[in-house]
Amino acid sequence: VHLLGLLSDRRRNLPPGPRPLPLVGSLLSLGALPHRSLARLAERHGPVMALRLGTVTTVVASSADAARDFLQRHDAAFSARAAPDGAHVFAHYAHSMGWLPATSPRWRALRKVCSGELFAPHRLDTQQALRQEKVRQLVSHVDRLAREGGEPVRVGRLAFATALNIARLDVQGLRRRIEGLFRRLHGMIDDLIEHRLRERAADGENTKKNFLDVLLDYRSAEDGRGFERQTILSLISDLFSAGTDTSSATVEWAMAELLLNPSSMARARDELNQVVGSKPVIEESDIGQLKYLQAIVKETFRLHPPAPFLLPHLAETTTQVRGYTVPRGARVLVNAWAIGHDAKVWPEPEKFVPERFLEKEVDFRGRDFELLPFGSGRRICPGMPLAVRMVHLMLASLLHRFHWRLPADVEKNGLDMSERLGVNLAMATPLEAIATPV
Ligand code: HEM
Numbered sequence: 001v002h003l004l005g006l007l008s009d010r011r012r013n014l015p016p017g018p019r020p021l022p023l024v025g026s027l028l029s030l031g032a033l034p035h036r037s038l039a040r041l042a043e044r045h046g047p048v049m050a051l052r053l054g055t056v057t058t059v060v061a062s063s064a065d066a067a068r069d070f071l072q073r074h075d076a077a078f079s080a081r082a083a084p085d086g087a088h089v090f091a092h093y094a095h096s097m098g099w100l101p102a103t104s105p106r107w108r109a110l111r112k113v114c115s116g117e118l119f120a121p122h123r124l125d126t127q128q129a130l131r132q133e134k135v136r137q138l139v140s141h142v143d144r145l146a147r148e149g150g151e152p153v154r155v156g157r158l159a160f161a162t163a164l165n166i167a168r169l170d171v172q173g174l175r176r177r178i179e180g181l182f183r184r185l186h187g188m189i190d191d192l193i194e195h196r197l198r199e200r201a202a203d204g205e206n207t208k209k210n211f212l213d214v215l216l217d218y219r220s221a222e223d224g225r226g227f228e229r230q231t232i233l234s235l236i237s238d239l240f241s242a243g244t245d246t247s248s249a250t251v252e253w254a255m256a257e258l259l260l261n262p263s264s265m266a267r268a269r270d271e272l273n274q275v276v277g278s279k280p281v282i283e284e285s286d287i288g289q290l291k292y293l294q295a296i297v298k299e300t301f302r303l304h305p306p307a308p309f310l311l312p313h314l315a316e317t318t319t320q321v322r323g324y325t326v327p328r329g330a331r332v333l334v335n336a337w338a339i340g341h342d343a344k345v346w347p348e349p350e351k352f353v354p355e356r357f358l359e360k361e362v363d364f365r366g367r368d369f370e371l372l373p374f375g376s377g378r379r380i381c382p383g384m385p386l387a388v389r390m391v392h393l394m395l396a397s398l399l400h401r402f403h404w405r406l407p408a409d410v411e412k413n414g415l416d417m418s419e420r421l422g423v424n425l426a427m428a429t430p431l432e433a434i435a436t437p438v
Helices: 002-011 034-045 064-073 085-095 105-118 121-126 128-147 155-165 181-206 211-217 229-260 262-275 284-289 291-303 336-340 384-401 408-413
Strands: 048-053 056-061 319-321 324-326 331-334 402-405 419-421 425-427 432-437
Touching: 034 048, 034 056, 034 336, 056 064, 064 319, 064 331, 064 336, 085 229, 105 211, 105 229, 121 128, 121 384, 128 155, 128 384, 128 402, 128 432, 155 229, 155 384, 181 211, 181 229, 211 229, 229 262, 229 291, 229 384, 229 402, 229 425, 262 291, 262 384, 284 291, 284 384, 291 336, 291 384, 384 402
Parallel strands: 056 331
Antiparallel strands: 048 056, 319 324, 402 432, 419 425
């Protein structure tokens, strides 16, 4: 079997990889931190590498050039998705933007609503006050903890609540990773839709439009039909699950790195003092001038991409990439973590050095393949414009309003920077830090 396997792999001209391809195995069989083990394997086998995980041939791209081949040059061939089992709950798969194939008209309609409406700059601009109000609540919560005897702040949890609350729904209580989460979340969103429909029926056109109205009003240009209820439900739950943990993990990792790198923290604060000064609130229009803060966010994305493999892509057609055959049905992982740690691109890749981005014109919006926290091409994260505003605003507000230090025991024993890969790449030990008002 082994020899036949070797022969047939050679005949199929698959990319190199560990041979024989293990017949059974999963991402988890690669250890708790597969982004690291696959990065090590790629050093041996190359930036385009094939493995068999379970019964599926999995191809991993681990360099900027390889990522460009899959996400730009052959974008159309690789823009389908391999849906995990969980996505089939409540027919979620057939309605969810995250899992529908890019050829599906429903996926296109959902992406269009996101880019043209929900996350379009004009729409985000009009909702700035809402985000500012949530960040104000974040600051006043930290302020209260600081004044009540310096109780440590759970940075990630707070950032999570803030990122979640901008959607005007209180679902923190539901965020336990238990079975039934979907059912309850859907039930709640369903109630919200009912409530909104009743309000609209009573008030006619007078009510102010929010995200939900945009979805309820949507009519496709092709057939004039709107979204089904199930599609709206799936979209809203996708936006919650894709948007909250990822944004809060970024703020948490950034704060942890700054606590370990006091000179970066000091430089960020100096910049905030210069740009924002004594203004009571930071506005999103200030962010453009906060170059060092932007560099901190980029450096955090490079070192700790919340989705280290993006979301799995699927080969819809058999395609030749760099002289190898990537067969139809193969799963494609882009190891954004490995790309951010590539020593050929990033000198001393393990070090937190935001300054590297002051000298280097590299951005994370999908044009520069050396830094891909949001992916690139047609599957690029649709929530990026919102995430970028929220992450900068939260981080800037926490840094501008408070001095931060680690609790004495953590200071003594060292901050645990180890990772846990669950839904996203999070700190294994949640960050706790003590704030003192400026
Ligand atoms: C720091 C924050 C965030 C990061 C790092 C992030 C990253 C990503 C990545 C890597 C992907 C997969 C791209 C690919 O497969 O090629 C993705 C997809 C997605 N993201 Fe985000 N995201 C963030 C925030 C958000 C927010 C705030 C929202 C919405 C409110 C959101 C909604 C989505 C959705 C719906 C998808 C699936 C899109 C599709 O498959 O067509 N994300 N995100």
